[in-house]
Amino acid sequence: MFGDPHALQLDLRDGRSDERPFLRPAAHPQRKWIIALAVAAALVACGVLLRDPLADRLWPEARVHALTADAAAALARGHLTAPDGSGARELYEAARAIDPDQAAPRAGLARVAEAALAQAAAGVEAGRFGEAHAHLRLARDLSIPRERADAIAIRLREREAALAGLDGLVARADAARADGRLHGDASAALPLYARVLVLDPGRADALRGRDDALAALLEQARADLRRGDLQAAAGGIAAARDYDPGHVDLPDTQARLTEELDALRRRAAVDFAGGRLDAAVATWRRLQAFDPDDVAARDGLQQAAAALASRAQRQGADFRFADAETTLSRARALAPDAAAVVAAQSALERARRRHAQLQASAAGSDRADRVPVLLREAAEAEARGDLLTPPGDSAYDHLRAAQAIAPTDPQVRRAVARLLPSARACFERYLSANDLARARRCLGAREALGDSAVAMAADQRRLAQRWLAIGDERLGAGQLQSASAALASAREIDPRTPGIEEFQRRLRVASRE
Structure with a gap:
């Protein structure tokens, strides 16, 4: 009934043969071989380009075995560690990273630790002290038992001390201490004593010499405090703490420095309260030079700037503009971003405009x-x-x-x-x-x-906050235009009022909805 489908297609195409690809005759056999070779070449290229990552993903166990074998070879050569990753340590760690459950990499790292300890001991006996230190660090990093590492470390210090001439170093340190050269360079007493005690921590004459040198250094720091030289005193105290934080004279000297700083803070506060502004500022600057983060000094300079800004504002209100500019410059030098300084600058500009208007009307x-x-x-x-x-x-x-x-x-x-x-x-x-x-x-x-600029700044903040409260009420009622006007008033009065930016963000979001 349906006949031959190919015959039907010939009829519909007016006798032309069907040229659709899937009805073509089979490709020539030689073309099959060409395609197969192209696919194989592509696979080989991918394997070359992605060799290690591909191997790690598809054959992790084989990769672990290869790394372990390379690590064992490096260990046999004595190549224990290397920054380029070719050392036994790095190879074993790479194998362990691929498969943490494999026992061979862990055992290999233990053998590297043993080899490092052995090489450290050999370095000590051969006088290759730098090499011995490096191998000892490697052994400790790989968790060699502490008592075994400590035994090598003690022997290393003894050998270094024997070759360093510790008696000569102690004598040089004693002479420097007698000359008053306590610290500051490598030939001073305290650095020399420190070198000796690194090599022989229990050496009694070095410990006594260091103690005497530190006592002299701290006495010098206390003398600096009596002269008012805070920087020199603090430097001596810090140096003493570095050499021996448990020295018996250190707490008392540190307490005296703290007392002196507290006394300076009290003196500045009294001078400020008594109207001696320049004296208070000088003391606060001195405290700030000693410690830029001193809170009392920072706050005191802010108060002084506000007081000067108030003075400048009063001078501007009296139309004494030259005096006002001079005073405001002093305030700006202390705290240029203080709210009172900014407010005084604005007030001075308005006073100038008002003065010009009044002058014109009275002409x-x-x-x-x-x-x-x-x-x-x-x-x-x-x-x-x-x-x-x-x-x-x-x-x-x-x-x-x-x-x-x-x-x-x-x-x-x-x-x-x-x-x-x-x-x-x-x-x-x-x-x-x-x-x-x-x-x-x-x-x-x-x-x-x-x-007063201080009082003005506080009341400007109050007024701006009240405008923000009204804006919040209008925003809640959906009155976006009124809320925006309230925000503008608050920003004009005091742009630093807390909450302005958050309210503006809320208003922007509400305006998009």
Whole structure:
């Protein structure tokens, strides 16, 4: 019924023969041989390129036997270890790494240890001390019994000592100690005593000499402390500890150094509290030179920088810009990244702009006659409660105009001092009422009136944190635009406020959703 399928294909193709590859006649036998040879060549090439890894994966046992045999040959030649991996130790360890359960590599390493110990002993007797030390280390590394290794080590020290002329070394050390050359170079007393005691740890005259030299060194350190030379004293103490950490005089000398450092810290704190800023800074710098990580010195310099920044801010508020720049430069030299220093720099720039504005507004008038008028108007505005508003007629505006005309006038300065507590109270009142915009204006007034940079920095942080809290509340309510505005206010007030970066990350994630 279906007929011959090949006949059907011929009919459909209009009589043309079927040319599909799988219906072609079988390939010529010679081509089969060519293909087989190509495959074999490829396998050989892969075997050459991947010989060792392939052998390790496919025939690990054979690889272990080969490495073990190579290791045994190296051991027989006395080639115990080599950095290039050809030593008996390295070959046995390679075999053990491939198959940790094989007993032959472990036994081979034990034989390497025995051979190393034997070569160490031979090196001792032949006077090849460097070679003996190297073979002894190898034997210990391969877990030779400790008592056997110690016996060779003792014999090695004895032979080295016999050839080194220990009596001469002790005599040289005694002479150096008598001359006061205790440490610092190889010919000094303590290094010479140390050389002797390495070769003969129980030598009594060297132990006595070292003890006397250390006592003299520590006495010298105590004298350095009495002169105030902390670096020299600390260096002597450290050297003594290196030579003998159990020396009887070491704890007392170390305690005296600690007491001196504590006394310096107390002195700096007292000077700072008493307004002797330069003396306190000098002491803190001295402590920091001795120990860059001294916490008291670091914190003290930060406090000094904040105090100088506050002084610069007050000078800027009085429009004494040259003095303010000098003071701020000193603060910047102590702690350039301190928050109070950064805040004082900003305040000084704003004071300059305000001064220029006030100078322009007062131009052409009788400036000296205006000061009493401005002070009276400031007092009247303060009595009305118009501390910051209305613009141009507030106590703050009148007083700043008076400052621009006569910044050093005693009456002007007294008025500023009187208004500053009101500005502080204004800030606290509006902060408590969560009226953050007005609180910020009060903070600006405090800054312009020369409030302390330390107090200003703390209250800027409080205000910025309050803005972050509002931003968090807005973010929780899905009000992304309000949350972003709150973040911007916090960053503008105090960009270093903790939590700003985390809140920005949360806001960014929420904005993508």
